[in-house]
Amino acid sequence: MTTTYKGGCACKAIRYEISGDPLRSVDCQCRDCTHESGTGHASHLVFLRADVKLTGTASTWEMTADSGNIKTRGFCPTCGSPVFMTFKAKPDIFSVRAASLDDPSVYKPQVVVYRASGYVWDNIDKSLPNFETMPPV
Ligand SMILES: [Zn+2]
Ligand SMILES: [Zn+2]
Numbered sequence: 001m002t003t004t005y006k007g008g009c010a011c012k013a014i015r016y017e018i019s020g021d022p023l024r025s026v027d028c029q030c031r032d033c034t035h036e037s038g039t040g041h042a043s044h045l046v047f048l049r050a051d052v053k054l055t056g057t058a059s060t061w062e063m064t065a066d067s068g069n070i071k072t073r074g075f076c077p078t079c080g081s082p083v084f085m086t087f088k089a090k091p092d093i094f095s096v097r098a099a100s101l102d103d104p105s106v107y108k109p110q111v112v113v114y115r116a117s118g119y120v121w122d123n124i125d126k127s128l129p130n131f132e133t134m135p136p137v
Pocket of ligand 2: 033
């Protein structure tokens, strides 16, 4: 059964509705994610862009990953919440933050990436498969 995933930013100016199931659920400990999240990792649910209905206007900024890929981070200009991320090299993919979901408890991380740049104080689930950097696709 397909679930509808709903969520958005803290002040509700940005909202999304996603009709498909996540392709991947990833805890990422890369420096970009720690810096931007303010804590030890960011939790991402990756969906097909075609399944996503987005309302409201996000501010965006681009960063270059270690891999050389350009990531675009979308956040709310009013409340500052990080909401989504898109990838220049993979325009069909749309990733949202687990805590932006109306019900974040549905997030089930499958994998941890960029373990090598994680911090010991970020007590992430050690039983999950993990990768030093990005796993091969
Ligand atoms: Zn907001
Ligand atoms: Zn990351």
